[in-house]
Amino acid sequence: MAETALCRYPCPNCNTDLEQEGYMIIETHDEAPTRQLLNDEINMAQCHECNHTSRLNIPLLYHDSHQELFIIYVPELAHLGPEQLADTIRYPYGQLVTQEAERRGIELPEPDAAAFPEGQEELRTQPGAKFHALTQEQAGNLLPEYLLRPTIVDTFEVLRTAVQAALDGMTGQEVVDDMVRLQLINNIISAEDPIARRKVMHHAEPYLTDELYEVIDTLGDQMRSEGQNELVEKLQWVKDQIEKYKSAQKQRLAKSKNKPANE
Numbered sequence: 395m396a397e398t399a400l401c402r403y404p405c406p407n408c409n410t411d412l413e414q415e416g417y418m419i420i421e422t423h424d425e426a427p428t429r430q431l432l433n434d435e436i437n438m439a440q441c442h443e444c445n446h447t448s449r450l451n452i453p454l455l456y457h458d459s460h461q462e463l464f465i466i467y468v469p470e471l472a473h474l475g476p477e478q479l480a481d482t483i484r485y486p487y488g489q490l491v492t493q494e495a496e497r498r499g500i501e502l503p504e505p506d507a508a509a510f511p512e513g514q515e516e517l518r519t520q521p522g523a524k525f526h527a528l529t530q531e532q533a534g535n536l537l538p539e540y541l542l543r544p545t546i547v548d549t550f551e552v553l554r555t556a557v558q559a560a561l562d563g564m565t566g567q568e569v570v571d572d573m574v575r576l577q578l579i580n581n582i583i584s585a586e587d588p589i590a591r592r593k594v595m596h597h598a599e600p601y602l603t604d605e606l607y608e609v610i611d612t613l614g615d616q617m618r619s620e621g622q623n624e625l626v627e628k629l630q631w632v633k634d635q636i637e638k639y640k641s642a643q644k645q646r647l648a649k650s651k652n653k654p655a656n657e
């Protein structure tokens with residue numbers, strides 16, 4: 395079942411204090427919020443002072459039990475350390491896994507007192523307490539692996555595309571592979587300068603394959619049908635950048651091969 399939370403935050407444009415309910419967990423069978431997500435309308439809020447529209451700055455967990463897809467959208471992920479990230483998603487994550495365990499008839503053991511040390515006792519009453527009290531080994535033995543390794547993304551468009559792909563019949567693993575490619579495309583676009591861009595491609599060299607081009611083409615078709623011509627051009631530009639990088643790599647390789655050994 396979808397879960398919402400009341401979100402209090404300052405308007406990013408005029409700083410007015412705002413309050414709005416937003417989704418934190420969406421399951422595939424939650425039709426209305428899933429549709430909102432696909433339409434890019436989920437968790438949008440409008441400021442009553444300046445009319446500025448923005449997406450609520452809260453994590454959004456999407457879960458497809460059938461395709462075993464579990465994605466967590468975390469806005470401004472880059473600014474969070476590992477502990478802050480864990481704190482940010484802790485509550486909905488525990489809740490989601492606990493619900494799924496129940497659905498699958500998996501019984502989680504009662505947490506013992508030691509699991510919640512002094513100062514953290516209130517966590518004991520949270521819906522995810524049993525899950526968070528598990529050791530890594532217990533969790534690994536009891537729960538399906540995909541629940542323990544959610545894919546965390548900070549780009550809403552990536553989440554949206556992944557959800558659509560799962561609804562179109564792709565398995566969670568296939569979706570995750572594609573998401574790595576989408577994230578890569580995004581990183582190529584948003585790299586600050588040519589050197590940063592080259593680094594991005596260098597780190598992702600195993601992904602610079604025909605499958606990546608397929609994803610770019612699919613995305614391009616989708617953007618074209620939505621009339622987002624600027625993005626279509628951007629994607630073509632990404633392809634050109636990859637081609638450039640690959641041919642430069644090839645030349646470098648050829649050069650180093652032709653180099654006499656004593657040089």
Ligand SMILES: [Zn+2]
Binds near residue numbers: 407410441442443444
């Ligand atoms: Zn405002």
